[in-house]
Amino acid sequence: xxxxxxxxxxxxxxxxxxxxxxxxxxxxxxxxxxxxxxxxxxxxxxxxxxxxxxxxxxxxxxxxxxxxxxxxxxxxxxxxxxxxxxxxxxxxxxxxxxxxxxxxxxxxxxxxxxxxxxxxxxxxxxxxxxxxxxxxxxxxxxxxxxxxxxxxxxxxxxxxxxxxxxxxxxxxxxxxxxxxxxxxxxxxxxxxxxxxxxxxxxxxxxxxxxxxxxxxxxxxxxxxxxxxxxxxxxxxxxxxxxxxxxxxxxxxxxxxxxxxxxxxxxxxxxxxxxxxxxxxxxxxxxxxxxxxxxxxxxxxxxxxxxxxxxxxxxxxxxxxxxxxxxxxxxxxxxxxxxxxxxxxxxxxxxxxxxxxxxxxxxxxxxxxxxxxxxxxxxxxxxxxxxxxxxxxxxxxxxxxxxxxxxxxxxxxxxxxxxxxxxxxxxxxxxxxxxxxxxxxxxxxxxxxxxxxxxxxxxxxxxx
Numbered sequence: 001x002x003x004x005x006x007x008x009x010x011x012x013x014x015x016x017x018x019x020x021x022x023x024x025x026x027x028x029x030x031x032x033x034x035x036x037x038x039x040x041x042x043x044x045x046x047x048x049x050x051x052x053x054x055x056x057x058x059x060x061x062x063x064x065x066x067x068x069x070x071x072x073x074x075x076x077x078x079x080x081x082x083x084x085x086x087x088x089x090x091x092x093x094x095x096x097x098x099x100x101x102x103x104x105x106x107x108x109x110x111x112x113x114x115x116x117x118x119x120x121x122x123x124x125x126x127x128x129x130x131x132x133x134x135x136x137x138x139x140x141x142x143x144x145x146x147x148x149x150x151x152x153x154x155x156x157x158x159x160x161x162x163x164x165x166x167x168x169x170x171x172x173x174x175x176x177x178x179x180x181x182x183x184x185x186x187x188x189x190x191x192x193x194x195x196x197x198x199x200x201x202x203x204x205x206x207x208x209x210x211x212x213x214x215x216x217x218x219x220x221x222x223x224x225x226x227x228x229x230x231x232x233x234x235x236x237x238x239x240x241x242x243x244x245x246x247x248x249x250x251x252x253x254x255x256x257x258x259x260x261x262x263x264x265x266x267x268x269x270x271x272x273x274x275x276x277x278x279x280x281x282x283x284x285x286x287x288x289x290x291x292x293x294x295x296x297x298x299x300x301x302x303x304x305x306x307x308x309x310x311x312x313x314x315x316x317x318x319x320x321x322x323x324x325x326x327x328x329x330x331x332x333x334x335x336x337x338x339x340x341x342x343x344x345x346x347x348x349x350x351x352x353x354x355x356x357x358x359x360x361x362x363x364x365x366x367x368x369x370x371x372x373x374x375x376x377x378x379x380x381x382x383x384x385x386x387x388x389x390x391x392x393x394x395x396x397x398x399x400x401x402x403x404x405x406x407x408x409x410x411x412x413x414x415x416x417x418x419x420x421x422x423x424x425x426x427x428x429x430x431x432x433x434x435x436x437x438x439x440x441x442x443x444x445x446x447x448x449x450x451x452x453x454x455x456x457x458x459x460x461x462x463x
Contacts, residue, residue, distance in 0.1 A: 010209050010225045015143050015459055019150075020232035022206070026141055027150060029205045030134045031157035033097050033197055037127050038161025039168075040104050040191045042298075044069060044120070045319075046169025049302045049312055050184040059423045061113050066299055066419040068117040072124020074412030080129020081136075081405015082267060089137035089208045089401065093130060094201040100126030105192030108185040128412055132391070132404035139392040140208040140400070141228075144459050147393070148342055152334035152385035159326035159381060162298075166320040169302070210397040210460070267402050271395075279394045280403070282451040287411030289445030290350070290387060293357065293438040294380055296418035301373070303423070308431055310366075318366070322373035326381040333382035337389055341456040346386035346449040352379030354442035361435035383445075393455040400460075 017023075048062045076096070084092040103122040110116035135151055142150040172187045206228075212221035271280045301322070305315035329349075337345045356375035363369045395403035426434050 010213060010221055011459070013225055014141065014209060014228060017143055017228060017232050019143070019146060020228065022228050022231040023141065023150070026138060026205055027154060029201060030093070030138050031154050031160075033093065033130065033201060034134055034154060035157040035161035035164070036097070036191075036193055036197060037100070037130055038158040039165045040100060040123065040127060040161075041069070042162040042165025042323075043104075043168060043187055043191055045299045045302055046165065046316065047184040047187060048299075049169075049306060049316065053312075054184065055113065057113055059427075062303070063420050063423055065113065065117055065120055067416050069120040069124040069127070070295070070412050070415035070419060072121040072126075073128030074124075074409045074416065076125040076128025076130075076409075077132055077405045077412055078128075078409030079125075079405070081132050081401040081403070081408070083129075084133045084136065084401035084405065085211075085267070085398065088211055089133055089140070090201065090205050091207075092133045092401075093137060093205070096126040096130035096133065097197055097201060098126070100124075100130070101192050101196070104188055107191075108188035128408065129405070131388075132408040133401060135388045136392045136401050136404050137205075137208055139389075140210045140397070140460065141206070144457050146338065147460075148337040148386075148389040148456060149334045151389035151392075152330055152337055155381075155385040155388045156327060156330035156334065158384065159323070159330055162326060163320075163323050166316075166323045170316045170320050210400075214397055267399065268406060270399055271403055271406065276395070276399075276403075278451065279453055280407075282448050283391055283394065283403075283407045284410045285448035286346070286387060286445050286452070287391075287407045288414040289441045289448065290380075290383060291411035292414035292418045293353065293441040293445070294384070295415040296422050297357070297360075297376065297380075297435070297438050299419050300422050300426075304426060304431055304434070305369075307426065318370055318373070321370055322377050325374035325377035329378035329380070329382035330385050332378075333385040337386055338456065341454050342386055342390040342393070343449060343452050343454050346383055346390065346452075347446045349379050349383035349386060350442050350446035350449060353383055354439045354446070356380070357435045357439035357442060361432040361439065380442075387449075390452060390455060393458075393460060394453060396461040 044066060048066060051057050051062065051065075080092055080096060100123045103119055103126065107116060107119040107123065110119055135154060138154050139147060139151055168187045168190055172183050172190075206224045207220070209221045209224050212218070212224070270276065302312075302315045302319045305318060306312055310318065333345055333349060336348075340348070353376060356372055356379050360369070360372035360376055363372045391407050392400050392404045422434060425437070
């Protein structure tokens, strides 16, 4: 790492700052992109309720449409993380918003199940790459004492987007509503908004200082740090509590090293070497279990309620109410993650999710269904916040995008499996056993979470 003229590294100077308006702009700019991602993922669960009314499709076709999106997300997350470590976090973030925004708008014009499946796959490519890249970008700018909280608040925008999806689904996507059987098309038109937001991201958000330094772009990195320092009115004396870094190699040598190309296989293999292996296995297991239970439950929740005898309009309304509990879950996790730490917060919220899924499995009337569903939203989305907070923290800068992306990509494999399995399983054994299975996966996720290292208050590792 190179030295600044006052013998403090740029990373240390960033870590010493208080939260300021540029942190806020980064959080809001990334968060609104995150909300649009959630809106797109959420919309498909409501579209799948409406499509049988419009096209008369089978459960198998519905599962294939959902699975195509998650297949794209699995590939997008893995490739996006690799590219982000090569080309930059901001560049990839903006490009992924553009991809899935345009593809979602095009999905509104789908003329057949096959066309919708193909377009949802493209949408998934953008969605999958965006989330781990955005969390990595925000994590690399966040001071250690509030880094977990900032990532949870970033993840809290998911609740905003999913609530927007529930509102759109209820008022626009309902085949019995004002827009009729074509309402799902208008719902997807709204999902094209991220394509416009990509312009803001590309022009207004900073590139990661740690990434710029890793590529030898020191002048750009210095400009970004100075802008953040000026925004916080922080003098160099404000960084005096950090430890000076040792003398670094000459800038030219670092720059040349930064431009070396690391093959994909070597980069992924590095996730399983030395001290990385245990944390990689644990984080992948946690991502797999959380994805399986969350997407299995919430992708199919409106459809399962309909299959259990609740009308389409009521099922959309119940889902909207259940969704509202997501934001308090994030708020609670954001407070606890700097009090209890990442590992404890994630574990407790996953155990709470398991208990809520168990209660839902025994709920048969509207009151208990809504109450158990709200508890599931509260705990599950709080767990998501903690999971996104800890994932980029456990890897060094050179592997951070790759590590976060491949963890998310492995988790998306579980999403594909669960959206294909839930409807056949529900037909065979019913709602109680489906949610009992989700409860078991949450428990397994909690076990994996407990094996992760605790990163509360620690500086990000550079190499």
